Amino acid sequence: MKSTGKKKYINRKSQAIGWSFVAVAVVLAAVFAIYPILNSMYLSTMSGKGVVYEFVGFGNIKRLFRDAVFKQALKNTMVYFIFQVPIMLTLALVIASLLNDKKLKFKGFFRTAIFLPCVTSLVAYSILFKSMFSIDGLINQTLLFLNIIDAPIAWLRDAFYAKVTVILAITWRWTGYNMIFYLAGLQNIDPAIYEAAEIDGASKTKQFFLITIPMLKPIILFTSIMSTIGTLQLFDEVVNLTGGGASTPTFNATMTLSQYIYDLSFKFVPNFGYAATVSYVIVFFIAVLSIIQFRVAGDDHV
Amino acid sequence: MYKLRNLFKYSFLSIAALVSIFPFLWMIIGATNTATDITKGKMTIGGELFSNLSMLFKMVDMKNILLNSGKIALISTFLLLLFASLAGYGFEIYKSKNKERLYTILLLTMMVPFAALMIPLFRMFANMGLLDSHIAVIIPTIATPFMIFFFRQNTKTFPPDLMQAARVDGLNEYQVFFLIYIPTMRSTFAAAGIIAFMTSWNSFLWPLIVLQSDGQKTITLIISSLSSAYFPEYGVIMVAIVIATLPTILIFFLLQRRFVEGMLGSIK
Structure with missing residues (x-):
């Protein structure tokens, strides 16, 4: 009896010490992450301009379906997600598996060079791209010189090409980042598996699809969820690269959901309630898309 | 066949490397040219570096x-x-059990985009009268669930024997953390520090919302506002971008291994 009592006392004491370690961070996270998440859920049922708010229930959600700018922003965000994420992840995977070759020369150089874009700030590289893609800028000059195009492309002004520019820029910035994850994953695959496949006469392409991809599945899942979260809250790039499409004919050809939330809250007469509703649209899509990706990857934990 | 594959492999990687490096060259060349030359795609070093610099200042x-x-x-x-x-x-x-529950909640908040947090955060700091202050920029970033996750994952590699030995030597639990854990895990701290510094140095949306007067603004905000002019002074902006990118490039080349470890730490 005595010893269990003492043990309980020690256990309780060590639990108290444990809580003291996590306390500051937990309080901070509660105040600056958990509370805001709940508060914006509450705000999403309210509407009003400036300081006067009233309860509207699902009113904001109904408003979403009539809001042309919202629909445009949602469509743009989805276009970025559907095209950019697969292009980037495929590219990263191909580069990583080319680099994962013992006999490859200049391996360190290739790896460092392709990873280098990750050190730039999102604002800085967006502006670099903006200056390269201007109407008589470097990209158009080069394409004209190579006779690939006959007339300059309005990269930042045309509704279609502005999206292409945004996708190219994001792919430049993040491919190396994802490549590093794949390289780390590839190092854990036993080279003997590839040697056995080689002996069995499997081509490199076959090895890529039948060994590399299945073995990297958890990391591919991880990177694709991270990229989904990143793409759905895209803000810095579109704002600095195309101003959200301010110079496109419809003024919002590249606008994303995050940017629309920013505009609703801080640019126009603030309607925090409606903006909060739009923010929950992002939460909703991240949740749905993550679950779909888990399912596709065949992970039974969700 | 083998040679052809090698040719393809090296040219593909060379193009990828060139495309990756090119904007950095463009940034440096741009810093030495006028805005007009830059928008016309001039690809040679010009003589405008010092006038761009003095213009920026x-x-x-x-x-x-x-x-x-x-x-x-x-x-x-x-x-x-x-x-x-x-x-x-x-x-x-x-x-x-309770800590695990709490930890799961913290991890779930990582899935929620910042856009869903920024309005309540903005109102909170407005009510406290802290808008336009650096405190408001700093506070929401000092206990991110991602970093807690990162440290927890790395703590799994901290040898339990070391902790037991320290306890036997009479160190209390806090001394174990500060005198044994921190020095032992310094590479984890370095990796996390690099990521944290870069994230803060480069952050845009939250400072954009909070900081209003020019005297309070960060380099990232200034670069963005310079480039949103109708006729952006690209030469001047390039100089500012070079200055803003220099610290992160230096950190990257000096501490490349830790840098990569910091990124990969999350999938351990």
Whole structure:
């Protein structure tokens, strides 16, 4: 009896010490992450301009379906997600598996060079791209010189090409980042598996699809969820690269959901309630898309 | 066939490397040219570097801006490392049912985009009268769930024997953390520090919302506002981008291994 009592006392004491370690961070996270998440859920049922708010229930959600700018922003965000994420992840995977070759020369150089874009700030590289893609800028000059195009492309002004520019820029910035994850994953695959496949006469392409991809599945899942979260809250790039499409004919050809939330809250007469509703649209899509990706990857934990 | 494959492989990687490096060259070349030359795609070094530099210092108070960015990044990195390592250690070493529940909630908040947090955060700081202050920029960044997760994952590699030995030697639990854990895990701290510093130095949306007067702004905000002019002074902007990118490039080349470890730490 005595010893269990003492043990309980020690256990309780060590639990108290444990809580003291996590306390500051937990309080901070509660105040600056958990509370805001709940508060914006509450705000999403309210509407009003400036300081006067009233309860509207699902009113904001109904408003979403009539809001042309919202629909445009949602469509743009989805276009970025559907095209950019697969292009980037495929590219990263191909580069990583080319680099994962013992006999490859200049391996360190290739790896460092392709990873280098990750050190730039999102604002800085967006502006670099903006200056390269201007109407008589470097990209158009080069394409004209190579006779690939006959007339300059309005990269930042045309509704279609502005999206292409945004996708190219994001792919430049993040491919190396994802490549590093794949390289780390590839190092854990036993080279003997590839040697056995080689002996069995499997081509490199076959090895890529039948060994590399299945073995990297958890990391591919991880990177694709991270990229989904990143793409759905895209803000810095579109704002600095195309101003959200301010110079496109419809003024919002590249606008994303995050940017629309920013505009609703801080640019126009603030309607925090409606903006909060739009923010929950992002939460909703991240949740749905993550679950779909888990399912596709065949992970039974969700 | 083998030669053809090699040719393809090396040319593909060379093109990828060239495309990756090119914007950096463009940035440096741009810093030496006028805005007109840059928008016309001039690809040679010009003689405008010093006039761009002096123009930049005339247009904005660079010293103050860099001081703002540096101050915010260093303070938030220091506090984030301290609180996140304490929490990651606490969650891993003193496991309990309630702590695991709390930890799961923290991880779930990582899935929620910042856009869903920024409005309540903005209103909170407005009510406290802290808008336009550096405190408002720093506070929401000093206990991110991601960093707590990062430290917890890395704490799994902290040898339990070391902890037992320290306890036997009479160190209390806090001394074990500060005198044994921190020195042992210094590479984890370095990796986390690099990521934290870069995130803060480069952050845009939250400072954009909070900081309103020019005297308070960071280098990232200034670059963005310079480039949103109708006719952006690209030469001047390129100089500012070079200055803003220099610290992160230096950190990358000096501490490349830790840098990569910091990124990969999350999938351990």
